[in-house]
Amino acid sequence: MLAITNQFxxxxxxxxxxxxxxxxxxxFSRANSLFQQSSLSPIxxxxxxxxxxxxxxxxxxxxxxxxxxxxxxxxPESTDPALVTxxxxxxxxxxxxxxxxxxQLDAFIAAGYTARNALEVVLGIGTYTLSTFAxxxxxxxxxxxxxxxxxxxxxx
Numbered sequence: 001m002l003a004i005t006n007q008f009x010x011x012x013x014x015x016x017x018x019x020x021x022x023x024x025x026x027x028f029s030r031a032n033s034l035f036q037q038s039s040l041s042p043i044x045x046x047x048x049x050x051x052x053x054x055x056x057x058x059x060x061x062x063x064x065x066x067x068x069x070x071x072x073x074x075x076p077e078s079t080d081p082a083l084v085t086x087x088x089x090x091x092x093x094x095x096x097x098x099x100x101x102x103x104q105l106d107a108f109i110a111a112g113y114t115a116r117n118a119l120e121v122v123l124g125i126g127t128y129t130l131s132t133f134a135x136x137x138x139x140x141x142x143x144x145x146x147x148x149x150x151x152x153x154x155x156x
Contacts, residue, residue, distance in 0.1 A: 001025070014060055014131070014140035024134060031127040038120040043074040044086055048124045050076055051087045055094050058132035063146035085111035090121050098122065 001019060005011045018025045035045065046069040053061030066076055078084070089108040092100045108118060134140075 003029075008145070010143070010145065012064065012143050012146075014064075014135050014138075014143075017138040017140050018131075018134050020138075024130065028127065028130045028134075031123070031130065035120070035123050035127045038117075038123060039114075040117055040120050040124075043069065043072050044083065045124065046072060046074060047076075047078070047083045047086055048090055048121060049128050051090045052094070052125055052128040053132055055091060056129065056132035056136070058135050060135050060140050060142050060146070061128070061132055063142050063148075067146070082111050082113075086113070086121070089113075089118070090125065093121055094125060 001011060001015060004015050015025070018028065038045065040048065046065055049065045050062060050069060053065060069076060074083075085108060089100070089104060092104045105118060109115070
């Protein structure tokens, strides 16, 4: 939890609540560390996290990760074709529980992504499904530091 506290400058309530299960906190921390090492760019990773948060209805995650994306120079409303394709592909993976059709995978690859990136999308979905589900289960409140972003939505 020290690393997370150092990252944010405080201990987010979601992390404190997740720590009720040390195994869950450890699983999320390890999976997130691996996800951060993936070959997806930092902007692509944050875009993916926001797509997952939106899909899973985690307002807290949207509020936490929107500023992170903006700090990287990205935008939740980005019309960058590669990021739009990433969001579309991630939603297809979630909607089909991984059974995307060939056209969806081909479109993802045609946008400049790789088969490795497709699997890293699965890693991101798994990692942030842990987080979003735990946050919703524990009814983790939005910390005041993130409150300005709580109404942000990726819905288009």
